[in-house]
Amino acid sequence: MIRKKFYDKVTQEGIKKAHSDGVETIWDRLEAQQPQCGFGQLGLCCRNCNMGPCRIDPFGEGPSKGVCGATAATIVSRNLVRMIAAGAASHSDHGREIALAFKEIAEGELQRYEIKDQAKLKQVASKLEVDTNREIKQIAEDVAKIALLDFGKQDEKILAFANAYAPESLKKLWKSINVAPRNIDREVTESMHRTHMGVDADHFNLSLQGIRTALSDGWGGSLIGSEFSDVMFGTPQPVQSYANLGVLEEDKVNVITHGHLPILSEKIVEAAEDEEMIELAKSKGAAGIVVAGMCCTGNEITMRHGIPTAGNFLQQELAIVTGALDAMVVDYQCIMPSLVDVADCYHTKIITTSEKAKIPGAEHIEFYPQQADEIARKIIKRAIENYPARAKDKIKIPSEKMDGIVGFSVEAIVEALGGSLNPLIEAIKKGTIKGIAGIVGCNNPKIEQDKSHIEVAKELIANDILVVGTGCWSIAAMKAGLFKLEGAELAGESLKTICRQLGIPPCLHMGSCVDNARILAVISAIAETLGVKTSDLPVAGAAPEWMSEKAVAIGTYFVASGIFTVLGNTPPILGSVEVVKLLTKDIEKVIGGKFAVESNPHKIAELMLRHIQIKREQLLGKRG
Numbered sequence: 221m222i223r224k225k226f227y228d229k230v231t232q233e234g235i236k237k238a239h240s241d242g243v244e245t246i247w248d249r250l251e252a253q254q255p256q257c258g259f260g261q262l263g264l265c266c267r268n269c270n271m272g273p274c275r276i277d278p279f280g281e282g283p284s285k286g287v288c289g290a291t292a293a294t295i296v297s298r299n300l301v302r303m304i305a306a307g308a309a310s311h312s313d314h315g316r317e318i319a320l321a322f323k324e325i326a327e328g329e330l331q332r333y334e335i336k337d338q339a340k341l342k343q344v345a346s347k348l349e350v351d352t353n354r355e356i357k358q359i360a361e362d363v364a365k366i367a368l369l370d371f372g373k374q375d376e377k378i379l380a381f382a383n384a385y386a387p388e389s390l391k392k393l394w395k396s397i398n399v400a401p402r403n404i405d406r407e408v409t410e411s412m413h414r415t416h417m418g419v420d421a422d423h424f425n426l427s428l429q430g431i432r433t434a435l436s437d438g439w440g441g442s443l444i445g446s447e448f449s450d451v452m453f454g455t456p457q458p459v460q461s462y463a464n465l466g467v468l469e470e471d472k473v474n475v476i477t478h479g480h481l482p483i484l485s486e487k488i489v490e491a492a493e494d495e496e497m498i499e500l501a502k503s504k505g506a507a508g509i510v511v512a513g514m515c516c517t518g519n520e521i522t523m524r525h526g527i528p529t530a531g532n533f534l535q536q537e538l539a540i541v542t543g544a545l546d547a548m549v550v551d552y553q554c555i556m557p558s559l560v561d562v563a564d565c566y567h568t569k570i571i572t573t574s575e576k577a578k579i580p581g582a583e584h585i586e587f588y589p590q591q592a593d594e595i596a597r598k599i600i601k602r603a604i605e606n607y608p609a610r611a612k613d614k615i616k617i618p619s620e621k622m623d624g625i626v627g628f629s630v631e632a633i634v635e636a637l638g639g640s641l642n643p644l645i646e647a648i649k650k651g652t653i654k655g656i657a658g659i660v661g662c663n664n665p666k667i668e669q670d671k672s673h674i675e676v677a678k679e680l681i682a683n684d685i686l687v688v689g690t691g692c693w694s695i696a697a698m699k700a701g702l703f704k705l706e707g708a709e710l711a712g713e714s715l716k717t718i719c720r721q722l723g724i725p726p727c728l729h730m731g732s733c734v735d736n737a738r739i740l741a742v743i744s745a746i747a748e749t750l751g752v753k754t755s756d757l758p759v760a761g762a763a764p765e766w767m768s769e770k771a772v773a774i775g776t777y778f779v780a781s782g783i784f785t786v787l788g789n790t791p792p793i794l795g796s797v798e799v800v801k802l803l804t805k806d807i808e809k810v811i812g813g814k815f816a817v818e819s820n821p822h823k824i825a826e827l828m829l830r831h832i833q834i835k836r837e838q839l840l841g842k843r844g
């Protein structure tokens with residue numbers, strides 16, 4: 221094993237059990253991959269055409285150019301732009317699916333879902349300058365139309381959603397350097413075009429397109445996904461929930477819904493609450509049905525209903541290793557194909573549901589929103605029927621689970637503050653809250669699971685920084701008790717007092733990865749109220765344990781929205797000094813934000829604190 225020590229004891233025990241059951245896990249496979257390709261790690265390998273693959277010698281002894289003449293800077297930046305494009309495409313394709321379902325609801329074609337939050341719809345509509353003094357159906361139709369046009373309009377104008385939501389200062393800046401996103405699909409397509417053999421070779425120019433593509437995600441695809449999910453399923457409000465594998469129950473049918481799409485997970489939750497299903501479970505000898513989430517779809521249903529979360533990215537195999545998981549229902553993104561191999565050693569059914577994401581060896585039950593209820597019941601039924609197949613001697617559910625308060629949408633934060641963001645802004649001005657930090661992103665087996673997530677957050681709150689976050693960070697934070705009201709005990713004196721007054725934890729769960737749009741909204745609103753640029757605010761971001769291409773897109777749109785962002789492990793860019801210098805230094809003058817790379821959690825926090833301190837001094841000095 222590469223790592224003998226695990227921050228989360230549940231993971232430690234799970235790995236031990238996996239090994240004694242003869243199961244290989246992600247950590248074993250990482251070890252088997254060592255040493256990983258040095259060219260790949262540096263971003264110096266190109267296989268964008270069949271004159272290659274080409275690789276550049278980082279030591280200057282071998283070739284310094286590809287067959288076509290591409291330099292290290294060209295190759296590294298092209299590879300990075302492709303990562304951003306894949307990440308943006310993933311979030312945005314998810315956003316599109318939500319928008320399409322929303323359009324059908326608006327048109328009365330999809331009866332299985334409804335517009336649960338009409339007030340939110342009106343709020344979105346008025347931002348988009350859609351007349352809200354009409355029937356809900358008409359408003360919804362217009363809003364859906366605008367969203368879908370953002371995926372395919374052919375003019376040069378900025379996305380309607382980005383135009384409606386981004387602060388004027390950011391839009392002006394984006395326009396001035398020609399990175400305002402025009403069309404969500406177009407930016408991804410153009411990124412693929414520019415990185416084709418023999419197109420864009422200028423690393424700066426390529427990086428600008430990377431930025432434009434990332435912005436089409438953060439202020440486009442993700443934002444649409446997040447806002448429409450609120451309209452369709454309800455805007456999250458504070459609710460108690462639980463996290464870690466201990467949420468599974470031995471005497472009940474256990475179903476985990478894993479992936480990203482709330483259109484599916486919402487219906488799985490409903491189906492499991494169906495009396496008929498509960499009776500069926502009882503007829504098989506179970507005491508009931510537990511639905512738990514995993515990864516971001518888990519975040520979606522915990523935020524809206526307090527449904528427990530079984531774990532974050534690195535725990536997906538270990539959930540099966542409990543021997544008590546009757547079905548894992550997956551849609552797409554962050555789902556390891558290895559789940560099927562792990563499930564082979566137990567009785568768990570892996571059920572794929574998206575036509576876009578099939579796994580050899582899994583059972584495929586395709587999910588259509590038009591038949592959502594029937595299909596969700598069919599899936600739950602499969603889990604129930606599988607309950608008697610458990611091997612009793614293989615069952616071991618860890619007892620650990622942690623409670624916490626989740627559900628901090630922007631609306632919920634505003635409500636907790638008494639109706640506006642002003643008390644937060646005043647607290648920042650006074651210094652009782654020194655600043656805001658966003659911590660987001662994945663787990664990565666190269667990093668001790670959850671350790672950086674938690675230690676960075678703890679150090680920030682101890683320094684009176686309010687921490688908000690999403691994705692697998694949120695699940696880590698919840699498991700560590702940072703979403704408990706008592707979590708405030710770990711905060712600095714003034715943050716502690718504020719948390720007690722407001723009845724909020726010191727770290728706020730803002731949702732899934734597409735909900736990073738919520739963080740952008742809070743930051744933008746604060747900047748606009750203060751009449752400053754987002755890059756002037758005492759705000760910093762971090763993705764301490766990132767691994768996915770989506771995280772690269774997120775980091776990039778945060779930077780391009782003026783936020784200093786620390787990455788906890790190195791992206792594959794070290795092969796080009798020019799690209800490194802651009803992204804960690806020069807880009808700040810262009811766009812207001814920049815990246816830093818640092819793996820030590822204490823140093824990550826230090827970098828963020830220093831940045832926040834500098835911005836505080838500048839901001840308060842400027843404001844007199």
Ligand code: BF8
Nearest residue numbers: 516554661662691692733
């Ligand atoms: O979209 S944080 S491991 S689950 S990519 Fe994946 Fe990373 Fe988790 Fe959600 Ni986000």
Ligand code: SF4
Nearest residue numbers: 266269272274286288
């Ligand atoms: Fe090699 Fe250029 Fe082809 Fe890349 S695009 S594989 S560097 S020849």
